[in-house]
Amino acid sequence: xxxxxxxxxxxxxxxxxxxxxxxxxxxxxxxxxxxxxxxxxxxxxxxxxxxxxxxxxxxxxxxxxxxxxxxxxxxxxxxxxxxxxxxxxxxxxxxxxxxxxxxxxxxxxxxxxxxxx
Numbered sequence: 001x002x003x004x005x006x007x008x009x010x011x012x013x014x015x016x017x018x019x020x021x022x023x024x025x026x027x028x029x030x031x032x033x034x035x036x037x038x039x040x041x042x043x044x045x046x047x048x049x050x051x052x053x054x055x056x057x058x059x060x061x062x063x064x065x066x067x068x069x070x071x072x073x074x075x076x077x078x079x080x081x082x083x084x085x086x087x088x089x090x091x092x093x094x095x096x097x098x099x100x101x102x103x104x105x106x107x108x109x110x111x112x113x114x115x116x117x
Contacts, residue, residue: 036054036055036056036108036110037052037053037054037055037110038051038052038053038054038101038103038110038111038112039051039052039053039054039112040052040101040112040114043112043113043114043115044114044115044116044117045091045114045115045116045117046092046116046117047090047091047092047093047094047116048088048089048090048091048092049088049089049090049091049101049114050086050087050088051063051086051087051088051089051101052084052085052086053078053081053084053085053086053087053103054083054084054085055083056081056085056103056105056108057081057082057083058080058081059081059105059106060077060078060079060105060106061077061078061079061081061103061104061105062075062076062077062078062102062103062104062105063075063076063077063078063087063101063102063103064076064101064102064103064104065089065091065099065100065101065102065114066099066100066102067094067097067099067100068097068098068099068100073094073099074089074091091114091116092116094116095116096116096117097115097116098113098114098115099113099114099115099116100112100113100114101113101114
């Protein structure tokens with residue numbers, strides 16, 4: 001009987017039926033060289049914007065900034081990128097509002113929203 005009680009008690013704990021589940025430890029994830037990312041900060045911005053590009057090493061990419069109706073207001077072709085690339089742009093001459101940062105390469109497209117105040 002004690003063995004059955006112990007078995008049931010352990011089953012309840014392992015299934016989380018006692019109202020509490022055992023804590024799990026989250027393992028940190030590191031981006032691999034295959035992961036691509038586009039980070040735009042600060043957002044919202046007053047006009048000085050940092051664009052961090054990861055995972056596009058050795059590729060030719062097109063960086064575009066579009067206004068809310070899709071017109072391209074800034075365009076630059078970036079080549080010979082290393083694994084981590086950061087670019088600072090001064091967009092303070094543009095009107096306040098919503099913009100889109102678009103990064104395009106032969107096989108990948110990334111887009112982020114940007115608010116200029």
